[in-house]
Amino acid sequence: MKLRPFILVHSLLFLLIANFSSQPWPSIMLTIGQIVYIPIVLQLISKQQGWLNRMYYYFAIPAYSAVAFLQWTDQTSWDGWVAAIYFLFTIMVAIYGVSRFLQRGFVHLEEFSIDLGLIYLAMGGAWFLAYEAGWNTGFSAILTWLTAIHFHYSAFLLPIFIGFLGRQAKSTAYRWISSLLLVSPLIVAIGITFARWIELLSVLLYIIGIGGLIFLAFQCAFQNLWQKLLVRISFLSLAVTISFSLLYAYGNLSHLFIVNIDFMLRFHGLLNCVVFALCGVVGWSLHVPSQKPSRSAFPISQIRGGLVIGENLMEIIKNDRNGPSYWGLVDDMRVYGVDKQTLSPMIIDFYERTIDYRLFAKINWSSWFKPLAALYRIWSKCMQQINLPIHHREIEMTGDIWRIRKDLDGRTAPRAWLRKIDDEIVFVALYSEHRTNERNYMNIALPLPWSAMIGILDVKPLGSGLQLTSKRDQQQSDAGIYLTWKRYVFKLPLEECFHIEEVQTGELRAKHKMWIFGLPFLKIDYKIKQK
Incomplete structure (x- = not known):
């Protein structure tokens, strides 16, 4: 009408x-x-x-x-x-x-x-x-x-x-x-x-x-x-x-x-x-102002989890391929427009040969968020996903990188990075990359019960260091953190920024910060050393 x-x-x-x-x-x-x-x-x-x-x-x-x-x-x-x-x-x-x-x-x-x-x-x-x-x-x-x-x-x-x-x-x-x-x-x-x-x-x-x-x-x-x-x-x-x-x-x-x-x-x-x-x-x-496009049609991992993510998902991946088959999270950092002449060679090596490095982390929850983090911790231990400790003592994260079939995941060269603290699974992140408007993004999926959280990160050189962020620097950027469930893909009120730099020969330091509705709620300090 x-x-x-x-x-x-x-x-x-x-x-x-x-x-x-x-x-x-x-x-x-x-x-x-x-x-x-x-x-x-x-x-x-x-x-x-x-x-x-x-x-x-x-x-x-x-x-x-x-x-x-x-x-x-x-x-x-x-x-x-x-x-x-x-x-x-x-x-x-x-x-x-x-x-x-x-x-x-x-x-x-x-x-x-x-x-x-x-x-x-x-x-x-x-x-x-x-x-x-x-x-x-x-x-x-x-x-x-x-x-x-x-x-x-x-x-x-x-x-x-x-x-x-x-x-x-x-x-x-x-x-x-x-x-x-x-x-x-x-x-x-x-x-x-x-x-x-x-x-x-x-x-x-x-x-x-x-x-x-x-x-x-x-x-x-x-x-x-x-x-x-x-x-x-x-x-x-x-x-x-x-x-x-x-x-x-x-x-x-x-x-x-x-x-x-x-x-x-x-x-x-x-x-x-x-x-x-x-x-x-x-x-x-x-005159009704026009609605802006909701999002870009970037590729999304088709892998979803059940009630238990970690062990069940890794069992599927391990049965599909024998042994780790990727050295790093990225095959070649040049896909992100990185200049290997200016960026620290150790940072490039960490992303291209991740399994050659030891990862130490200190988790710091914001004071206002700690009660929520404690409640979430009860569920995350059972789910074996995004399962971070409440304390802020330094701990070592270990793990491997596993190949995932493209027809199972749906994205380019997907791989799973399994991280553990002692024998407890804390992260299963599925890494890939995609290109939109002549710009490459790191495309990370974290399977959740019958859904997945998708992190689309913009990779930017920052001096001799590197920044990976979900914050948008322009309206049409794909960067952001999304939740996908069935046919729906919607952006969450979450933001993250990961900054990594070489502090001395053989050692990298990284800071991972996260915000919800603009409020900081999590900071992780990483110390990364060659094995």
């Missing part, structure tokens, strides 16, 4: 519902979101994939009919069942958001923002169902209904508008501002449920995030003048509404009410409904 007729149909449907509504006027604020804003925004997101067109008749039309029925009738014993039809529709939208994420992962923050908006809508559907069914949520009926509105506007429309803005012009500041706004809806819900001071804190976070969002909107170049005006007005209206939210949250905490619920309904609600949502939907409808 084309966009303009689609907007016309839903606008007329809303006018028909509103004209014959038997419910109090504030309920219209939620209805216009359900009947007009949500369908149009879904169409803007999914028109390239065609998802909404395929699912429209099965879930959307019954959902809109259910909303119309609830508006046209007085309260009945069937209201909960009717609202459940709309809730099912929001569940399908959330599943669509999850499927978008699984096809891409954390590659583009602006797309994740859109995914999260789609997922949050199911929470709005759940609160709408609770209100219509008359369930005891621990709150008054009006607060239950206001929470439903919150998840339809602040938690659904706002993240999607943030995602559209990120598609148009993404900067370094965008990452922090959008992350702050994406977690705020959940903090608001937690605050309303558990503590008023958390609610007040969430509003303060909203204020900081919205201020940054308005700044980005005024820095962004839009497609045309009307879109620029409408989108900026939409975001500016949030600065007004969030100010009154702050006064309301402060009143809940201090019991000095400057604004009450009635005022919030009349002023805050109408401003969000008419200015923020309407201007935003119309503005982005004028």
